[in-house]
Amino acid sequence: MLEVRGATAQDRTAVSKVLATAFVADPVVRWLMPKAGGDLQMFRAFALHLHAAPSCADLALDDGRPVGAALWDPPGHSVSPRQALMGLSRLLLGMRSGFRRGVVLERAFTRARPAGQFWYLAQLGASTPGRGVGSALLERRLAGIDGPAYTESSNLRNVPLYERFGFAVIQEISLPENGPTLWTMLRR
Template identity: 40%
Template sequence: MAIDSRPALKSDIPSLAKALGRAFYDDPVSMWLLPDDDARTEQLATFFGTSTRVHHLAGGGVEVADDGAAVGAAALWDPPNQWKQSFWSQLRMVPSLFRSFGFRLGQGRMLSDLLDANHPEEPHWYLAVIGSDPSVRGRGFGQAVMQPRLDRCDAELCPAYLESSKFENVPYYERFGFRVIGEINLPNGGPTLWKMWREPQHP
């Protein structure tokens, strides 16, 4: 069936959260942050569901893709100058963050602070999260949730930014015009993230 890509609705959040939870199960940063293999998928789903509802959805940058079934992929974009969460949205997330991270909450806070400190200041669309359910990988779902926003970036002459947590994904993003501009090395033996920037593309 054809892939349908569209802006997310509030009703999409439960299936979006489950898809991202499965997508990031084997992600190096997720494994570093949430070492319990049995609990990780559900912990991630709780986190992604909450951050989408409290922060990303309001900015109008959440894209989902499906083929008539549940959400197969999602991208959580933040508009220019809106990537940083407000104090109130952070406060609203606290109960869910405790459910997600438990005693690892301090580690999660450290990660968040490190990403903030490395974030570019020039206005841009921020691709905070993109993931495809393992059951649909390789079928173009990732491109389906990324390309519409990149087309808008090009139309508005606005750059885009992301952090890749897997080195093997860097060439994938390079195909869409992103380039590596630096690295973020997580402490305590943590993995590396690659900072990637994309200038608007001209036809």
């Protein structure tokens, strides 16, 4: 039985493990780091430091086993200098030579991000796609927020999922160095 709930601070490690599994074949993650190995470290940096706003992570469980997760930033969220330093150092350890491409990616995201305040969906993933886990995670969070939401989809096959929840593509980003394409999406 699928259960979706807010992730506790103790759940953040499980969140990072699920996301590392979910994104193992993701075009952007593999562009950043062609060989898997630093994925878990990268997603730990996101879950524990960079997208770690209290009460803004969700965890999907199937019979008590983590199978999906989402990391959200509330409107106006920013991390402390200490959190940023810890997160960036953990990213550097995980990504190694891919860190340079990570900077390129973050700059592209920053240029594409719309003006104004919105909920930001940083990551959404399921360890086994196609079972409705992503939909359940989106339903839970979107039902409880007010105002617009924004995300970047790193995989074209996920765009229809977001569209079903009211997101619309606002821009297509082609990454350099034979990088993949991303789609920025806004839900008004």
